[in-house]
Amino acid sequence: AEQAPVFTQQGHTQLDPEELFTKLDRIGKGSFGEVFKGIDNRTQSVVAIKTIDLEEAEDEIEDIQQEITVLSQCDSPYITKYYGSYLKGSKLWIIMEYLGGGSALDLLRAGPFDEFQIATMLKEILKGLDYLHSEKKIHRDIKGAAGKGFPHRVLCLCIKTMTSAADIWSLGITAIELAKGEPPNSDMHPMRVLFHIPKSPPPTLTGDFSKSFKEFTEACLNKDPSFRPTAKELLKHKFIVKHCKKTSYLSELIDRYRRWKEEDHSDNSSDDSDSESSNKENNESPEWSFTTVRKKKQDKSDSRTILNGNDQMSKSASLTTVISPVFTELKQQHKEHSEQRLAIEELERNIRIAEDICPGITDKMVTHIIARYHKCNLF
Incomplete structure (x- = not known):
């Protein structure tokens, strides 16, 4: 597709994106926008079309601009290609390379991966990270559901003033997720994980896995960022060197997933991913996930429950699952310091x-805290 100007608050292309591109199946949806498989009418090539309502995403515009800026500056076979941005009314159209292979977590639904497949995936991710880090950029959002075009690309970029060591930590978590089917502490509320990580030993890969694989994850998950290896160094790790195969080796996973779906398996497990599944509309294409397409906000009409014949707003679940346990721990820690304990009790009240x-309101507060944490993630 022909390169279009990068969107900024000061200016944008005047071309009408609806004349240039044809939307096909919707492959992702979030609170601020949607993602479509589409056609570039000028070249007849397949593209991904991400549309974002800037009025709804007003607080996220800076992040959106940064994502576009980073994508437009990248030139690597391991990074999703960015073709341009168009503004029509309040809708921003972001045109990107279409990658229909499915996310790692999509493919995991059909069965576990072997270590050769995991090593091959990790090597492709490491190649993308090595490129980004050499360009003084970080990914910031590595996870099993992020690399929708894996293993050939790394998706969802965001430049931040942090070190590349944060990406290596995320890579280690992703490696465990690929091996076990879920990340460490997946049974714990995200807010409690934030308190749990700093004071707990780093996660480890347990189970019937090779020594080199366990050593790989251990190296990534060193609590001291200065002791984590770089992406370039990890490409030479014996787990990658000994287990990695050609990317064509992974094509069987895509075929296996499609066969699994043809057997009419439910995709309910995708409800918790970054973007809502639209498999009812397009059974062949797995959903996509973008950092700027967030989970749909809870409909106000859904937040009411019938209690004793009256409509009442449902209270935050995090009040009992997160806030109360946290305050209990804090009061216990400061039981010998009356002023601090009183302050904690007042805050809780x-x-x-x-x-x-x-x-x-508490659920909203916890959601914002988690989002802020990810933006300044020290790990």
């Missing part, structure tokens, strides 16, 4: 008052 006045 005010949160409960706020929840009574505005049910659901």
Whole structure:
């Protein structure tokens, strides 16, 4: 596709994207936008079309601009190609390379991976990270559901003032996720994980896996960022060198997943991914996930429950699953310091008052804390 100007608040291309591109199946949906498989009418090539409502995503515009800026500056076979941005009304159209292979977590639904497949995936990710880090950029969002075109590309880029060691930590978590089917602490509320990570030993790969694979994840998950290997060094790790095969070796995983879906297996497990599944509309294409396409916000009409014949706003689940346990721990830690304990109790009381006045506000607060944490993730 022909390169179009990068979107900025000051200017954008005046071309009408609806004349240049034809939307086909929707392959992803979030609170601020949608992702479509599409056709470039000028070249008849297949592209991915991400549309974002800038009025809905007003607080995210800076992140969107940064993502576009980074993508437009990348030139690597391991990074998703960016073709341009178009503004029509309040809708921003971002045109990117279409990658229909499926995410790692999509393919895991059909069965576990062997170590050769995992090593091959990790090597392709490492090649992308090595390129990004050499360009003084970081990925910031590596996970099993992020690389929708894996193993040939790394997707969802965001430049941040952090070190590349954060990506290596995420890579180690992803390696465990590929091996076990879920990341460490997946049974724990995300907010509790934030408190758990700093004071706990790093996650480890347990089970019937090779010594070199366990050593690979251990190297990635060193709590001291300065001791984590670089992407370039990990490409030479014996787990990668001894187990990696050609990427064509992974084609069987895609075929296996398609056969699995043809057997009418449910895709309910995709409901928790970054973008909502649209398999009812397109059974052949796996959903895509973008950092700027977030989970759909809870509909206000869904947040009411019938209680004793009256409509009442449902209270935040995180109040009992996260906030109360955290405050209990804090009060225990400061039981010998009366002033601090009183301050903690006052804070807890005010949160409960706020929840009574505005049910659901605690969940929103926890969501924002988690989002902020990911933006300044020290790991």
